[in-house]
Amino acid sequence: MRVTVIGAGTMGAGIAHVCAAAGHDVSIRDIEPNVVMDAIDTISNRLSAGVDRGYITAEEKEQAVDDLDGTTDLESALKGADIVIEAVPEDLDLKRETFADAEGQVDEETIIATNTSSMSVSSIAAALKHPERAVGLHFFNPPHKMGLIEVVLADQTDEETADRAEAFVDGLEKEPVVVTDTPGFASSRLGVALGVEAMRMVENGVASVEDIDAAMELGYNHPVGPLELTDRVGLDVRLDICEYLHEELGDRFEPPEILREKVENGDTGKKVGRGFYVWEGGEPKDVADDEDYDIEDVI
CATH class of the missing domain: 3.40.50.720 (NAD(P)-binding Rossmann-like Domain)
Incomplete structure (x- = not known):
């Protein structure tokens, strides 16, 4: 074929x-x-x-x-x-x-x-x-x-x-x-919902990027956490999907401000070496230092 x-x-x-x-x-x-x-x-x-x-x-x-x-x-x-x-x-x-x-x-x-x-x-x-x-x-x-x-x-x-x-x-x-054919199908609708909530948790100082990901990896047996996955997918791609689902399905899919700001700053994830994590050699090496959403400043 x-x-x-x-x-x-x-x-x-x-x-x-x-x-x-x-x-x-x-x-x-x-x-x-x-x-x-x-x-x-x-x-x-x-x-x-x-x-x-x-x-x-x-x-x-x-x-x-x-x-x-x-x-x-x-x-x-x-x-x-x-x-x-x-x-x-x-x-x-x-x-x-x-x-x-x-x-x-x-x-x-x-x-x-x-x-x-x-x-x-x-x-x-x-x-x-x-x-x-x-x-x-x-x-x-x-x-x-x-x-x-x-x-x-x-x-x-x-x-x-x-x-x-x-x-x-x-x-x-x-x-x-x-x-x-429904907005987000099955996988994206569920995956984006999880990723969006994880970002809001970072914004609200609920837990660190690493701990949110660890909670899903160790508590729910996910191979990677929602924030690392967002980096792998691309924050710009995730933003496009969020905006589409927000338009189709309402406010629960409204893109978090942290997502918009990172995309505006060019921090679109693994492909550029920086998103929620700093990437080296195709792997996350450290959490990206984002002063606006540093959990120690929030809490």
Whole structure:
């Protein structure tokens, strides 16, 4: 199967990695050449790490790399695609534009999927002449480590598309969870609610960043706490989702002020080395020093 991933950022690279590792012919496309190159390098390095840890063989790694190509040219990326997965930023107009551009260059049987983590798949699908081919495929970060993919059925999604999408997820050796098209779906709605409340607890001096995360990791067996997870996802991404859910579902999803301020300051998490934590070598090393929300000042 030929898979085209549009958007070569963090999620796009991760999705392309998973698809190539599963034996698919993958093209990853972005408008920025350096972003495409970085994505290819990241995927290759992660596959090499998989070899070192015994998860895959050297031959499987080489095959996955051979099956992967990167480009800035949309037409060549879409040629022969059986499924298109957009992984562009969480902007509704941009996603609609991406869907419409893709539809004009693929076969009628091609599935067009969005990786949105919160936006209405039905609204995105409305940009298509044949919206019955649209579906949501919500991968989780990092895709190569996370076992779940939400299959989000738009109002327009037909049964054949739903079945093919679920089979595609099975073929990636991921667990498909089928959900209806509601704001935030299942995972983001719950995850954002937890993250937002954790941020408000920091603002109110309830506990430190580290202790809030430890409470969820040790008390509820979460692999990472909500604030570290926010850093990994990206504070800017979390803010976009919060603003959308706030508009759709009301004040309980209003973005906390600490989130807005950190994004305005450019402290968007792991990808820039600073969010709620300071990051080094891909791991959190210390809590970011934020004088406005230092718990010792609050209490």
